[in-house]
Amino acid sequence: MITFYEDALCENCYAVRLLLHMLAVPYTSHFVELYPSRANLQPWFRAITPLAELPVIDDDGVIIAGAAPILVYLAAKHASGTWYATDTPALAQVTHFLTLAERLSATAGAARRHESGFAPTDLSAAHAGATRVLRGLDAHLWFAEQQSQAWLCPTPHPTVADLACFPHVILCEEGGTSRQPYPALRRWCDRVKRLPGFLVMPGVFLTAPPKT
């Protein structure tokens, strides 16, 4: 059984929670409050992960830390060929968007933690960095739609790349970045929300079911 160390308001934990639910992998949740108690800095949690950051999973003794590595681990173990790609270009494409998700976390995510998590940052630099990545993603998805592709990677099934980026995009307005200039990203958000097993977190709303 997986133990999932998480905080309900952490967007990187949300990415992992989404995949756990979409794959219907059973797990036990262990709540580690980031704010205000900063429970992640407690010695017992540092003993699990020296970096002392969420999310972390313990899969019967296998400890994996960080959203992207956990997503890759879970998808490769439980859904290789769908949520995770194994052929050469697709693997690189997935990795590309996993790194962009990290950049979003460091920009849009930092702005959100500044506004609502009492973690001060250089807000204008965070916004400028977020704008750069969001513009790139929006353009990428617009051209994907032109080619009848729904997801970040040109695969028929969504991949962990979509789940890694989604929390940062859907919560960016909490950090003061409007999604209004990014129509293709907004449509992609609707598609992610319609995936089986999708669940919300505070600040995330459902969309209407598809037309049948």
Place this chain on the structure above:
Amino acid sequence: MSAHAWHPIAAARDLPPRHVFHAKLLGQELAVWRADDGYVNVWENRCLHRGVRLSIGLNEGQELKCQYHGWRYASRTAGCTYIPAHPEGAPARRIANRIFPVIERHGLVWSALETPPDDLQTSLPPDPLVLREIAIDAPAAIVEPLLAAYDPPGHGPRPIFFIQPTDSESCVIRGVIPEPPPTDTLALLRLHDAALCALRDLAEQRPAA
């Protein structure tokens, strides 16, 4: 940049079924959604109940449902049809959201904040090639001369450009190519996209203080 003039506010394909598009024109936020019968609604982006943005609401095909307390508004009229806190009573007839004029034509959705004097007049064909919209953090007045000097990449056909003034500090370039070549339209779209993104970089360079 008149409130009485038609402006493009979205591409027609920006409005898939059951989606709510978030637009802005001359500082006015708009919730734009296509009903299941194809009709495009352009509404003030604000629920009459608590003022929450309707662009985060649910497009249920015939009605738009507010995300917060479930007030429902009918396509076309924007009249409130249901208030969950008062399940027994029909909402008063005067409860209707503010709607704006709309025309879907030439692959674009057009609107105006005040009633335009005339029908939309353009010489565009019904189904031109619509470029990706380019949102720019610079006023329309800065973008206009740059677009006038736009050099079509690859000696291709020159697009026709419209500038959607989103507010006093930003705008959106919407370009269409009236008679695109029959093949390689994706490559053509990419060429123009790259050129327009470079134009955006120029427009957003602020003069040194």
